[in-house]
Amino acid sequence: MEAITTPDKYEASMNETGEYIDQLPNLINGIICDCIPRKKATIIYTRTQFNSHIKSISHQNYLKVLNNNKNNYYSECIKLREENKLLKQQVTNAHITIDVLTLRNKEIFKEQPMLDLLGMNDIDV
Numbered sequence: 001m002e003a004i005t006t007p008d009k010y011e012a013s014m015n016e017t018g019e020y021i022d023q024l025p026n027l028i029n030g031i032i033c034d035c036i037p038r039k040k041a042t043i044i045y046t047r048t049q050f051n052s053h054i055k056s057i058s059h060q061n062y063l064k065v066l067n068n069n070k071n072n073y074y075s076e077c078i079k080l081r082e083e084n085k086l087l088k089q090q091v092t093n094a095h096i097t098i099d100v101l102t103l104r105n106k107e108i109f110k111e112q113p114m115l116d117l118l119g120m121n122d123i124d125v
């Protein structure tokens with residue numbers, strides 16, 4: 001039985017001058033490009049399919065939009081890094097709170113004698 005693989009997401013590469021360009025990716029799992037809505041996208045498995053795809057109008061427009069917005073993507077990336085850092089700190093603080101409350105809860109249970117509210121201790125087995 002063959003393992004089912006999920007196609008990789010194609011991402012344009014950036015050249016030395018900062019322009020997004022197409023570069024043949026690893027096609028072992030197949031790739032799906034974002035230039036076409038996911039439901040309509042076909043999986044690209046071969047070099048020939050890839051070369052044909054990158055010449056399509058939708059892909060050329062996709063690349064153009066990427067290059068026209070690359071400064072926005074950079075500032076958005078910086079903003080998202082800051083937001084991610086803040087969220088990590090909030091998660092860490094939440095974990096610390098959980099640890100403190102768990103410890104306090106254990107201490108409270110140790111101090112309290114076990115109550116037999118249902119009278120289960122009186123039942124003969």
Ligand SMILES: [Zn+2]
Nearest residue numbers: 033034035059
């Ligand atoms: Zn594409």
